[in-house]
Amino acid sequence: NAGVTQTPKFRILKIGQSMTLQCAQDMNHNYMYWYRQDPGMGLKLIYYSVGAGITDKGEVPNGYNVSRSTTEDFPLRLELAAPSQTSVYFCASRTNPGQGSNNYGYTFGSGTRLTVV
């Protein structure tokens, strides 16, 4: 059981470049999330999804896009990278009530450290 897998672990982008951060989970979780974490600022929600084909914006969606074509995958797309997008990005998933678990906190991936120069 791999849990939540994120790739790449590190990336340096030039201003204006684009990239996709990959996230995959093998726990059959319906709910998936993308967060960014800046020093001293806590975790801020970018986008989330409650199932394949359904996505919604979080607190800080500007400059990002997502898609959810399968239950397993939830990629995050950065278009026209800017220095303000330098951050650590975490993907997370969780079970939903009714899937037989009493504990439905998040499981996080290991993160992607992105630097935009």
Added chain:
Amino acid sequence: QKEVEQNSGPLSVPEGAIASLNCTYSDRGSQSFFWYRQYSGKSPELIMSIYSNGDKEDGRFTAQLNKASQYVSLLIRDSQPSDSATYLCAVQHTGNQFYFGTGTSLTVIP
């Protein structure tokens, strides 16, 4: 604005002591509450969840929830140097999103 507040610390306790971490939240409709531990350079790891008023114990960890006062706390008994980390409080308001506090940095001094 739905807020989750934590004292950023740093909090220092000697080895073997009890560490007490606190969190307050603004939305009275909040339903579920979680504590995560995050080591430097690592991803957050779920250590406790609590859904109803009172105490919930798991090994050296005890989570306490008081919905009337809108606070949730985490006690770590017999603190060990390996407990040194940042502890994040997360609250699920009505809906599918969790809101995180900025975390409390804990250092356990040998």
